Amino acid sequence: MRIVAVTACPTGIAHTYMAAESLEVAAKAAGHEITVETQGSAGSTPLSAEELAQADVAILAADIGVKGRERFAHLPIVEGPVKRGINDAAGMLAEAQAAVDAKPAEDPAAKLDTTGKLQANPAMSSVVAPGYKPGKGAMLRQWLMTGVSYMIPFVAASGLLIAIAFLIGGPEIATKVNGGAFDGQTYKPIADLSDIWGQVGIAGVLFKIGNLGFTLIVPVLAGFIAYGMADRQGLAPGLIGGLLADSVKAGFLGGIIAGLLAGAIVLAINRVPVHKNVRGIMPTVVTPLVSTLIVGVVMIAVVGSPVASLMGSINGWLEDLNGSSAWILGGVLGLMMAFDMGGPVNKVAYSFGALTLAGPTGNQEVMGAIIAAGMTPPLALALSTVVAKKLWTTEEREAGKAAWLLGASFITEGAIPFAAADPLRVIPSLMAGSATAGALSMALNASSPAPHGGIWIIALVGSPGLWLLSIVAGTVVSAVCVSFAKTVRRAPAATATSSAGAAPTTLTTAVQG
Numbered sequence: 001m002r003i004v005a006v007t008a009c010p011t012g013i014a015h016t017y018m019a020a021e022s023l024e025v026a027a028k029a030a031g032h033e034i035t036v037e038t039q040g041s042a043g044s045t046p047l048s049a050e051e052l053a054q055a056d057v058a059i060l061a062a063d064i065g066v067k068g069r070e071r072f073a074h075l076p077i078v079e080g081p082v083k084r085g086i087n088d089a090a091g092m093l094a095e096a097q098a099a100v101d102a103k104p105a106e107d108p109a110a111k112l113d114t115t116g117k118l119q120a121n122p123a124m125s126s127v128v129a130p131g132y133k134p135g136k137g138a139m140l141r142q143w144l145m146t147g148v149s150y151m152i153p154f155v156a157a158s159g160l161l162i163a164i165a166f167l168i169g170g171p172e173i174a175t176k177v178n179g180g181a182f183d184g185q186t187y188k189p190i191a192d193l194s195d196i197w198g199q200v201g202i203a204g205v206l207f208k209i210g211n212l213g214f215t216l217i218v219p220v221l222a223g224f225i226a227y228g229m230a231d232r233q234g235l236a237p238g239l240i241g242g243l244l245a246d247s248v249k250a251g252f253l254g255g256i257i258a259g260l261l262a263g264a265i266v267l268a269i270n271r272v273p274v275h276k277n278v279r280g281i282m283p284t285v286v287t288p289l290v291s292t293l294i295v296g297v298v299m300i301a302v303v304g305s306p307v308a309s310l311m312g313s314i315n316g317w318l319e320d321l322n323g324s325s326a327w328i329l330g331g332v333l334g335l336m337m338a339f340d341m342g343g344p345v346n347k348v349a350y351s352f353g354a355l356t357l358a359g360p361t362g363n364q365e366v367m368g369a370i371i372a373a374g375m376t377p378p379l380a381l382a383l384s385t386v387v388a389k390k391l392w393t394t395e396e397r398e399a400g401k402a403a404w405l406l407g408a409s410f411i412t413e414g415a416i417p418f419a420a421a422d423p424l425r426v427i428p429s430l431m432a433g434s435a436t437a438g439a440l441s442m443a444l445n446a447s448s449p450a451p452h453g454g455i456w457i458i459a460l461v462g463s464p465g466l467w468l469l470s471i472v473a474g475t476v477v478s479a480v481c482v483s484f485a486k487t488v489r490r491a492p493a494a495t496a497t498s499s500a501g502a503a504p505t506t507l508t509t510a511v512q513g
Contacts, residue, residue: 001056002032003032003033003035003058003096004036004037004047004057005036005058005059005085006037006038006047006060007020007040007061008039008063008064008082009145010146010148016040018416020036020085023085023092023093030093039066047071056096056100057076057096057097058078059079060080061079061081062081062142063081063141063142064145064146064149065146065229077099078092078095078096078099081138083416145347147225147255148347149224150221150223150224151221152354154213155217155452159449159450160210163448165206166460178211196208218242218243219240222238222262223239223262224238225262226241226263226266227263228263229262229263229266229267230263230270233288233291234262234266236288236292237265237266237288237292238258241258241299242258242259244295244304245257245304245307248305248308250307252352254308257299257303258299261298262295265290265291266291269291326442327443329442330365330366330369330373330441330442331442332435333438334436334439335431335438336348336349337412337438338433338435341413350374353370357451364447365441369437369441371448371452371453371454372441373438373441374410374412375408375410376437377415378411378412378415379404379475380407380474380477380479381479382400382404383476383479388479388483403415409455411454425482426482432477432481433476433477434474436473437471437475438470438474444467444469445463445466446461446462447462448461448467
Protein backbone atom coordinates (compact mmCIF):
# COMPACT_ATOMS: atom_id res chain seq x y z
CA MET A 1 0.00 0.00 0.00
CA ARG A 2 0.90 3.64 -0.37
CA ILE A 3 -0.10 5.32 2.86
CA VAL A 4 -0.29 8.94 3.93
CA ALA A 5 -0.55 9.68 7.64
CA VAL A 6 -0.86 12.58 10.07
CA THR A 7 0.19 12.48 13.73
CA ALA A 8 -0.64 15.23 16.22
CA CYS A 9 -0.78 15.60 20.00
CA PRO A 10 -1.71 18.54 22.26
CA THR A 11 1.85 19.73 22.96
CA GLY A 12 3.38 18.60 19.67
CA ILE A 13 6.62 17.69 21.41
CA ALA A 14 6.86 13.95 22.01
CA HIS A 15 3.74 11.93 21.16
CA THR A 16 3.54 13.43 17.66
CA TYR A 17 7.01 12.26 16.64
CA MET A 18 6.87 8.98 18.54
CA ALA A 19 3.69 7.97 16.70
CA ALA A 20 5.21 9.00 13.37
CA GLU A 21 8.28 6.85 13.92
CA SER A 22 6.24 3.91 15.13
CA LEU A 23 4.06 4.03 12.01
CA GLU A 24 7.11 4.33 9.76
CA VAL A 25 8.84 1.34 11.38
CA ALA A 26 5.69 -0.81 11.21
CA ALA A 27 5.01 0.14 7.58
CA LYS A 28 8.57 -0.70 6.54
CA ALA A 29 8.36 -4.06 8.30
CA ALA A 30 5.10 -4.84 6.46
CA GLY A 31 6.45 -3.77 3.07
CA HIS A 32 4.29 -0.65 2.67
CA GLU A 33 5.25 2.88 1.62
CA ILE A 34 4.26 5.60 4.07
CA THR A 35 4.67 9.37 4.29
CA VAL A 36 3.86 10.97 7.63
CA GLU A 37 3.00 14.62 8.22
CA THR A 38 3.83 15.51 11.83
CA GLN A 39 1.68 18.42 12.96
CA GLY A 40 3.93 19.24 15.90
CA SER A 41 5.21 22.30 17.70
CA ALA A 42 8.19 22.53 15.33
CA GLY A 43 5.86 22.98 12.36
CA SER A 44 5.24 20.45 9.62
CA THR A 45 5.94 19.79 5.98
CA PRO A 46 2.53 19.27 4.35
CA LEU A 47 1.92 16.20 2.24
CA SER A 48 2.31 17.05 -1.44
CA ALA A 49 -0.53 16.85 -3.94
CA GLU A 50 1.30 14.01 -5.70
CA GLU A 51 1.61 11.99 -2.47
CA LEU A 52 -2.08 12.50 -1.75
CA ALA A 53 -3.10 11.56 -5.28
CA GLN A 54 -1.06 8.34 -5.28
CA ALA A 55 -2.09 7.22 -1.79
CA ASP A 56 -4.36 4.23 -1.19
CA VAL A 57 -5.40 5.09 2.38
CA ALA A 58 -4.91 7.70 5.12
CA ILE A 59 -4.07 7.07 8.77
CA LEU A 60 -4.82 9.85 11.27
CA ALA A 61 -3.31 9.31 14.73
CA ALA A 62 -4.24 12.50 16.56
CA ASP A 63 -5.62 13.78 19.86
CA ILE A 64 -6.44 17.18 18.38
CA GLY A 65 -8.21 18.32 15.25
CA VAL A 66 -6.17 17.45 12.16
CA LYS A 67 -5.37 20.52 10.07
CA GLY A 68 -6.41 20.14 6.44
CA ARG A 69 -8.53 17.06 7.01
CA GLU A 70 -10.47 17.79 3.81
CA ARG A 71 -7.36 16.72 1.83
CA PHE A 72 -8.22 13.10 2.56
CA ALA A 73 -11.80 13.20 1.27
CA HIS A 74 -10.90 10.91 -1.64
CA LEU A 75 -9.38 8.22 0.61
CA PRO A 76 -10.59 5.66 3.14
CA ILE A 77 -9.45 6.81 6.58
CA VAL A 78 -8.29 4.85 9.60
CA GLU A 79 -8.40 7.08 12.67
CA GLY A 80 -7.25 6.72 16.26
CA PRO A 81 -5.71 8.53 19.20
CA VAL A 82 -2.03 9.36 18.97
CA LYS A 83 -1.15 6.76 21.61
CA ARG A 84 -2.57 4.06 19.36
CA GLY A 85 -0.16 5.19 16.68
CA ILE A 86 2.64 4.60 19.21
CA ASN A 87 1.43 1.37 20.78
CA ASP A 88 -0.51 -0.34 17.97
CA ALA A 89 0.88 0.88 14.65
CA ALA A 90 0.67 -2.63 13.21
CA GLY A 91 -3.02 -2.81 14.12
CA MET A 92 -3.73 0.49 12.39
CA LEU A 93 -1.90 -0.74 9.28
CA ALA A 94 -3.96 -3.92 9.28
CA GLU A 95 -7.14 -1.85 9.45
CA ALA A 96 -5.83 0.33 6.62
CA GLN A 97 -5.36 -2.80 4.50
CA ALA A 98 -8.91 -3.91 5.31
CA ALA A 99 -10.23 -0.48 4.39
CA VAL A 100 -8.44 -0.57 1.03
CA ASP A 101 -9.79 -4.06 0.36
CA ALA A 102 -13.31 -2.79 1.12
CA LYS A 103 -13.19 -0.04 -1.51
CA PRO A 104 -16.04 -0.19 -4.04
CA ALA A 105 -15.35 -2.09 -7.26
CA GLU A 106 -15.95 1.04 -9.31
CA ASP A 107 -13.49 3.38 -7.74
CA PRO A 108 -12.76 6.39 -9.95
CA ALA A 109 -9.20 7.56 -9.52
CA ALA A 110 -8.68 10.79 -7.66
CA LYS A 111 -7.90 13.67 -9.99
CA LEU A 112 -6.46 17.12 -9.53
CA ASP A 113 -8.74 20.02 -10.37
CA THR A 114 -7.56 23.12 -12.20
CA THR A 115 -6.26 24.66 -8.96
CA GLY A 116 -4.08 21.65 -8.19
CA LYS A 117 -6.32 20.46 -5.35
CA LEU A 118 -7.62 16.92 -5.10
CA GLN A 119 -11.22 16.30 -6.00
CA ALA A 120 -13.23 14.38 -3.42
CA ASN A 121 -14.08 10.85 -4.48
CA PRO A 122 -17.83 10.27 -3.88
CA ALA A 123 -17.27 6.52 -3.83
CA MET A 124 -15.34 6.86 -0.59
CA SER A 125 -18.47 7.84 1.32
CA SER A 126 -19.39 4.16 1.41
CA VAL A 127 -16.02 2.99 2.71
CA VAL A 128 -15.91 2.49 6.45
CA ALA A 129 -12.59 1.64 8.02
CA PRO A 130 -13.16 -1.05 10.66
CA GLY A 131 -10.97 0.61 13.27
CA TYR A 132 -11.40 3.36 15.82
CA LYS A 133 -14.24 5.79 15.25
CA PRO A 134 -14.33 8.75 17.61
CA GLY A 135 -17.54 8.96 19.60
CA LYS A 136 -18.93 12.03 21.31
CA GLY A 137 -16.57 11.68 24.27
CA ALA A 138 -13.53 11.30 22.03
CA MET A 139 -14.55 14.30 19.94
CA LEU A 140 -15.00 16.40 23.07
CA ARG A 141 -11.53 15.40 24.21
CA GLN A 142 -10.10 16.34 20.80
CA TRP A 143 -11.69 19.78 20.96
CA LEU A 144 -10.44 20.42 24.49
CA MET A 145 -6.95 19.17 23.65
CA THR A 146 -6.86 21.44 20.59
CA GLY A 147 -7.45 24.43 22.88
CA VAL A 148 -4.80 23.24 25.33
CA SER A 149 -2.34 22.64 22.48
CA TYR A 150 -2.48 26.25 21.32
CA MET A 151 -2.58 27.59 24.88
CA ILE A 152 0.62 25.95 26.13
CA PRO A 153 3.11 28.17 24.18
CA PHE A 154 1.45 31.26 25.70
CA VAL A 155 1.76 29.71 29.16
CA ALA A 156 5.42 28.80 28.66
CA ALA A 157 6.52 32.12 27.14
CA SER A 158 4.60 34.33 29.55
CA GLY A 159 5.41 32.26 32.61
CA LEU A 160 9.14 32.17 31.93
CA LEU A 161 9.22 35.94 31.35
CA ILE A 162 7.54 36.50 34.72
CA ALA A 163 9.88 34.01 36.37
CA ILE A 164 12.95 35.84 35.00
CA ALA A 165 11.44 39.14 36.16
CA PHE A 166 11.13 37.75 39.71
CA LEU A 167 14.71 36.47 39.54
CA ILE A 168 16.05 39.90 38.52
CA GLY A 169 13.74 42.21 40.45
CA GLY A 170 12.69 40.11 43.42
CA PRO A 171 9.17 39.12 44.51
CA GLU A 172 8.15 42.77 44.94
CA ILE A 173 8.36 43.47 41.21
CA ALA A 174 4.68 42.62 40.70
CA THR A 175 3.65 45.12 43.38
CA LYS A 176 5.93 47.80 41.93
CA VAL A 177 4.28 47.46 38.50
CA ASN A 178 0.66 46.79 39.48
CA GLY A 179 0.52 48.74 42.70
CA GLY A 180 -0.14 47.68 46.29
CA ALA A 181 1.79 47.17 49.51
CA PHE A 182 4.95 45.14 50.04
CA ASP A 183 7.09 45.01 53.19
CA GLY A 184 5.57 48.19 54.58
CA GLN A 185 5.95 50.18 51.38
CA THR A 186 3.05 51.22 49.16
CA TYR A 187 3.39 51.45 45.38
CA LYS A 188 1.09 53.11 42.87
CA PRO A 189 0.21 51.26 39.66
CA ILE A 190 2.30 52.32 36.65
CA ALA A 191 -0.40 53.42 34.23
CA ASP A 192 1.75 54.37 31.26
CA LEU A 193 3.64 51.46 29.73
CA SER A 194 6.39 53.78 28.55
CA ASP A 195 7.16 54.67 32.19
CA ILE A 196 7.88 51.11 33.31
CA TRP A 197 11.44 51.02 32.00
CA GLY A 198 12.41 54.25 33.75
CA GLN A 199 10.74 53.39 37.07
CA VAL A 200 11.50 49.70 37.59
CA GLY A 201 13.91 48.74 34.79
CA ILE A 202 14.18 45.54 32.78
CA ALA A 203 12.55 43.41 35.48
CA GLY A 204 9.40 45.51 35.27
CA VAL A 205 9.35 45.33 31.47
CA LEU A 206 9.68 41.54 31.52
CA PHE A 207 6.98 41.24 34.17
CA LYS A 208 4.56 43.45 32.22
CA ILE A 209 5.10 41.53 28.97
CA GLY A 210 4.58 38.20 30.71
CA ASN A 211 1.59 39.47 32.66
CA LEU A 212 -0.10 40.71 29.48
CA GLY A 213 0.69 37.38 27.85
CA PHE A 214 -1.12 35.59 30.65
CA THR A 215 -4.27 37.60 29.89
CA LEU A 216 -4.37 35.78 26.53
CA ILE A 217 -4.40 32.28 28.02
CA VAL A 218 -8.15 31.92 28.55
CA PRO A 219 -9.12 33.61 25.25
CA VAL A 220 -6.69 31.39 23.32
CA LEU A 221 -8.00 28.30 25.11
CA ALA A 222 -11.59 29.22 24.21
CA GLY A 223 -10.78 30.36 20.69
CA PHE A 224 -8.99 27.19 19.69
CA ILE A 225 -11.54 24.90 21.30
CA ALA A 226 -14.01 26.59 18.96
CA TYR A 227 -11.47 26.30 16.13
CA GLY A 228 -11.21 22.56 16.74
CA MET A 229 -14.98 22.30 16.39
CA ALA A 230 -15.78 24.75 13.57
CA ASP A 231 -12.44 25.61 11.96
CA ARG A 232 -11.63 29.31 11.31
CA GLN A 233 -15.23 30.43 11.70
CA GLY A 234 -15.06 29.48 15.37
CA LEU A 235 -12.10 31.75 16.16
CA ALA A 236 -13.86 35.12 16.47
CA PRO A 237 -16.72 34.05 18.78
CA GLY A 238 -14.38 31.75 20.69
CA LEU A 239 -11.69 34.36 21.35
CA ILE A 240 -14.22 37.04 22.28
CA GLY A 241 -16.10 34.59 24.48
CA GLY A 242 -12.81 33.76 26.21
CA LEU A 243 -12.07 37.45 26.77
CA LEU A 244 -15.50 37.84 28.35
CA ALA A 245 -14.91 34.77 30.53
CA ASP A 246 -11.67 36.35 31.73
CA SER A 247 -13.36 39.73 32.27
CA VAL A 248 -16.12 38.30 34.46
CA LYS A 249 -13.55 36.25 36.45
CA ALA A 250 -14.92 32.92 35.19
CA GLY A 251 -11.38 31.65 34.63
CA PHE A 252 -10.36 28.63 32.58
CA LEU A 253 -13.68 26.86 33.26
CA GLY A 254 -15.51 29.82 31.73
CA GLY A 255 -13.09 29.71 28.80
CA ILE A 256 -13.91 26.05 28.16
CA ILE A 257 -17.63 26.81 28.23
CA ALA A 258 -17.18 29.80 25.91
CA GLY A 259 -15.17 27.75 23.41
CA LEU A 260 -17.63 24.86 23.33
CA LEU A 261 -20.56 27.25 23.06
CA ALA A 262 -18.95 29.22 20.23
CA GLY A 263 -18.12 26.10 18.24
CA ALA A 264 -21.61 24.65 18.71
CA ILE A 265 -23.30 27.87 17.61
CA VAL A 266 -21.16 28.18 14.47
CA LEU A 267 -21.90 24.57 13.54
CA ALA A 268 -25.60 25.17 14.08
CA ILE A 269 -25.59 28.32 11.91
CA ASN A 270 -23.77 26.48 9.13
CA ARG A 271 -26.55 23.90 9.01
CA VAL A 272 -29.21 26.52 8.29
CA PRO A 273 -30.08 26.60 4.55
CA VAL A 274 -29.67 30.08 3.06
CA HIS A 275 -30.27 31.67 -0.32
CA LYS A 276 -27.32 31.41 -2.72
CA ASN A 277 -27.03 35.22 -2.82
CA VAL A 278 -26.38 35.27 0.91
CA ARG A 279 -24.09 32.24 1.01
CA GLY A 280 -21.00 34.24 0.04
CA ILE A 281 -21.15 36.58 3.04
CA MET A 282 -22.08 33.93 5.61
CA PRO A 283 -18.53 32.95 6.74
CA THR A 284 -17.14 36.50 6.82
CA VAL A 285 -20.10 38.58 8.06
CA VAL A 286 -23.22 36.75 9.18
CA THR A 287 -21.73 33.77 11.03
CA PRO A 288 -19.14 35.72 13.09
CA LEU A 289 -21.67 38.46 13.86
CA VAL A 290 -24.48 36.18 15.02
CA SER A 291 -22.28 33.67 16.84
CA THR A 292 -20.28 36.36 18.67
CA LEU A 293 -23.49 38.14 19.71
CA ILE A 294 -25.02 34.96 21.11
CA VAL A 295 -21.84 33.86 22.88
CA GLY A 296 -21.36 37.33 24.36
CA VAL A 297 -24.89 37.58 25.71
CA VAL A 298 -24.82 34.08 27.18
CA MET A 299 -21.43 34.61 28.83
CA ILE A 300 -22.48 37.91 30.41
CA ALA A 301 -26.10 37.18 31.30
CA VAL A 302 -26.12 33.44 32.01
CA VAL A 303 -22.74 31.76 32.47
CA GLY A 304 -20.49 34.45 33.88
CA SER A 305 -21.82 34.94 37.40
CA PRO A 306 -22.24 31.30 38.54
CA VAL A 307 -18.95 30.16 36.98
CA ALA A 308 -17.12 33.15 38.48
CA SER A 309 -18.58 32.23 41.87
CA LEU A 310 -17.39 28.64 41.46
CA MET A 311 -13.90 29.77 40.45
CA GLY A 312 -13.84 32.12 43.42
CA SER A 313 -14.63 29.20 45.71
CA ILE A 314 -11.84 27.12 44.15
CA ASN A 315 -9.34 29.96 44.55
CA GLY A 316 -10.47 30.46 48.13
CA TRP A 317 -9.95 26.77 48.82
CA LEU A 318 -6.45 26.96 47.36
CA GLU A 319 -5.64 29.96 49.54
CA ASP A 320 -6.79 28.05 52.61
CA LEU A 321 -4.67 25.01 51.85
CA ASN A 322 -1.69 24.76 54.16
CA GLY A 323 0.51 22.19 55.88
CA SER A 324 -1.55 19.07 56.47
CA SER A 325 -4.02 19.67 53.62
CA ALA A 326 -1.73 21.03 50.90
CA TRP A 327 0.02 17.69 50.46
CA ILE A 328 -3.29 16.07 49.52
CA LEU A 329 -3.66 18.40 46.55
CA GLY A 330 -0.06 17.75 45.52
CA GLY A 331 -0.58 14.01 45.75
CA VAL A 332 -3.72 14.07 43.61
CA LEU A 333 -2.03 16.21 40.96
CA GLY A 334 0.93 13.81 41.01
CA LEU A 335 -1.36 10.84 40.37
CA MET A 336 -2.90 12.67 37.41
CA MET A 337 0.49 13.59 35.93
CA ALA A 338 1.63 9.95 35.87
CA PHE A 339 -1.68 8.32 34.93
CA ASP A 340 -1.37 8.81 31.17
CA MET A 341 1.96 10.65 30.87
CA GLY A 342 1.12 13.46 28.49
CA GLY A 343 -2.46 12.40 27.75
CA PRO A 344 -5.70 14.21 28.62
CA VAL A 345 -5.58 13.55 32.40
CA ASN A 346 -1.98 14.74 32.53
CA LYS A 347 -2.92 17.87 30.54
CA VAL A 348 -5.86 18.64 32.85
CA ALA A 349 -3.49 18.65 35.83
CA TYR A 350 -0.91 20.75 33.99
CA SER A 351 -3.48 23.26 32.74
CA PHE A 352 -4.88 23.57 36.25
CA GLY A 353 -1.44 24.41 37.60
CA ALA A 354 -0.58 26.84 34.82
CA LEU A 355 -3.84 28.74 35.11
CA THR A 356 -3.60 28.75 38.90
CA LEU A 357 -0.14 30.28 38.48
CA ALA A 358 -1.70 32.97 36.28
CA GLY A 359 -4.75 33.44 38.52
CA PRO A 360 -5.36 35.99 41.24
CA THR A 361 -3.65 33.86 43.90
CA GLY A 362 -0.54 33.25 41.79
CA ASN A 363 -0.07 29.87 43.49
CA GLN A 364 3.51 28.88 42.64
CA GLU A 365 3.52 25.86 44.98
CA VAL A 366 0.98 24.06 42.77
CA MET A 367 3.15 24.52 39.70
CA GLY A 368 6.22 23.35 41.59
CA ALA A 369 4.42 20.15 42.63
CA ILE A 370 3.21 19.48 39.08
CA ILE A 371 6.67 19.86 37.55
CA ALA A 372 8.22 17.65 40.21
CA ALA A 373 5.58 14.97 39.66
CA GLY A 374 5.96 15.16 35.88
CA MET A 375 9.73 14.73 36.00
CA THR A 376 9.59 11.64 38.19
CA PRO A 377 8.32 8.88 35.79
CA PRO A 378 11.15 8.97 33.20
CA LEU A 379 13.77 9.50 35.91
CA ALA A 380 12.47 6.52 37.90
CA LEU A 381 12.58 4.21 34.89
CA ALA A 382 16.07 5.43 34.02
CA LEU A 383 17.20 4.72 37.59
CA SER A 384 15.64 1.25 37.58
CA THR A 385 17.42 0.32 34.35
CA VAL A 386 20.71 1.18 36.08
CA VAL A 387 20.25 -0.40 39.53
CA ALA A 388 18.16 -3.38 38.39
CA LYS A 389 19.71 -4.13 35.01
CA LYS A 390 18.70 -7.79 34.95
CA LEU A 391 15.02 -6.87 34.98
CA TRP A 392 15.28 -4.96 31.71
CA THR A 393 16.21 -5.92 28.18
CA THR A 394 19.21 -4.45 26.40
CA GLU A 395 16.88 -2.21 24.37
CA GLU A 396 15.14 -0.94 27.51
CA ARG A 397 18.45 -0.19 29.21
CA GLU A 398 19.48 1.85 26.16
CA ALA A 399 16.13 3.65 26.30
CA GLY A 400 16.76 4.42 29.95
CA LYS A 401 19.78 6.52 29.00
CA ALA A 402 17.55 8.88 26.99
CA ALA A 403 14.96 8.88 29.79
CA TRP A 404 17.42 10.72 32.08
CA LEU A 405 17.38 13.73 29.76
CA LEU A 406 13.63 13.55 29.13
CA GLY A 407 12.81 13.40 32.83
CA ALA A 408 15.20 16.22 33.70
CA SER A 409 13.54 18.34 30.99
CA PHE A 410 9.99 17.69 32.31
CA ILE A 411 8.98 15.54 29.32
CA THR A 412 6.85 12.93 31.06
CA GLU A 413 6.24 11.21 27.71
CA GLY A 414 9.70 9.67 28.03
CA ALA A 415 8.11 6.95 30.17
CA ILE A 416 5.56 5.93 27.52
CA PRO A 417 7.54 3.16 25.74
CA PHE A 418 8.12 1.38 29.06
CA ALA A 419 4.48 1.80 30.10
CA ALA A 420 3.22 0.62 26.71
CA ALA A 421 5.25 -2.59 26.98
CA ASP A 422 4.04 -3.41 30.51
CA PRO A 423 1.23 -1.04 31.60
CA LEU A 424 -0.18 -3.01 34.55
CA ARG A 425 3.12 -3.01 36.41
CA VAL A 426 4.70 0.22 35.21
CA ILE A 427 1.85 2.76 35.41
CA PRO A 428 0.79 2.13 39.06
CA SER A 429 4.46 2.24 40.08
CA LEU A 430 4.94 5.58 38.36
CA MET A 431 1.76 6.98 39.92
CA ALA A 432 3.05 6.08 43.40
CA GLY A 433 6.28 8.00 42.88
CA SER A 434 4.65 11.03 41.24
CA ALA A 435 2.11 11.26 44.06
CA THR A 436 5.01 11.18 46.54
CA ALA A 437 6.88 13.92 44.67
CA GLY A 438 3.79 16.15 44.34
CA ALA A 439 2.73 15.72 47.96
CA LEU A 440 6.23 16.38 49.33
CA SER A 441 6.74 19.42 47.13
CA MET A 442 3.49 20.97 48.37
CA ALA A 443 4.08 20.02 52.00
CA LEU A 444 7.58 21.54 51.92
CA ASN A 445 6.31 24.73 50.22
CA ALA A 446 8.63 24.36 47.23
CA SER A 447 7.49 26.62 44.41
CA SER A 448 8.05 27.37 40.75
CA PRO A 449 7.15 30.70 39.13
CA ALA A 450 7.83 29.11 35.71
CA PRO A 451 5.37 26.68 34.11
CA HIS A 452 7.96 24.52 32.34
CA GLY A 453 11.64 23.75 32.04
CA GLY A 454 12.36 20.92 34.47
CA ILE A 455 15.75 20.98 36.16
CA TRP A 456 16.87 23.84 33.92
CA ILE A 457 14.75 26.36 35.89
CA ILE A 458 16.34 25.44 39.24
CA ALA A 459 17.61 29.01 39.66
CA LEU A 460 14.02 30.27 39.63
CA VAL A 461 12.59 27.72 42.06
CA GLY A 462 11.69 28.65 45.63
CA SER A 463 13.34 26.28 48.16
CA PRO A 464 15.30 24.48 45.42
CA GLY A 465 16.89 22.00 47.82
CA LEU A 466 13.52 20.83 49.12
CA TRP A 467 12.13 20.71 45.58
CA LEU A 468 14.99 18.48 44.45
CA LEU A 469 14.44 16.33 47.54
CA SER A 470 10.83 15.83 46.47
CA ILE A 471 11.89 14.77 42.97
CA VAL A 472 14.54 12.38 44.31
CA ALA A 473 12.06 10.84 46.78
CA GLY A 474 9.44 10.33 44.07
CA THR A 475 12.04 8.89 41.70
CA VAL A 476 13.25 6.39 44.31
CA VAL A 477 9.70 5.33 45.25
CA SER A 478 8.75 4.67 41.62
CA ALA A 479 12.06 2.93 40.85
CA VAL A 480 11.65 0.60 43.85
CA CYS A 481 7.99 -0.10 43.00
CA VAL A 482 8.60 -0.83 39.32
CA SER A 483 11.68 -2.95 40.06
CA PHE A 484 9.71 -5.02 42.56
CA ALA A 485 6.72 -5.29 40.22
CA LYS A 486 8.99 -6.52 37.45
CA THR A 487 10.00 -9.51 39.60
CA VAL A 488 6.36 -10.62 39.88
CA ARG A 489 5.37 -12.99 37.05
CA ARG A 490 8.07 -11.66 34.76
CA ALA A 491 7.52 -12.21 31.07
CA PRO A 492 10.21 -14.16 29.20
CA ALA A 493 13.06 -11.97 28.00
CA ALA A 494 12.25 -12.63 24.34
CA THR A 495 8.70 -11.37 24.79
CA ALA A 496 9.80 -8.27 26.66
CA THR A 497 12.41 -7.55 24.02
CA SER A 498 9.94 -7.76 21.18
CA SER A 499 7.40 -5.55 22.88
CA ALA A 500 9.91 -2.84 23.69
CA GLY A 501 12.15 -3.10 20.68
CA ALA A 502 11.17 0.32 19.33
CA ALA A 503 11.83 2.09 22.60
CA PRO A 504 15.35 3.41 21.93
CA THR A 505 14.53 4.98 18.57
CA THR A 506 11.23 6.29 19.89
CA LEU A 507 12.90 8.03 22.79
CA THR A 508 15.56 9.47 20.51
CA THR A 509 12.80 10.96 18.39
CA ALA A 510 11.22 12.48 21.49
CA VAL A 511 14.48 14.21 22.38
CA GLN A 512 14.84 15.58 18.88
CA GLY A 513 11.19 16.67 18.87
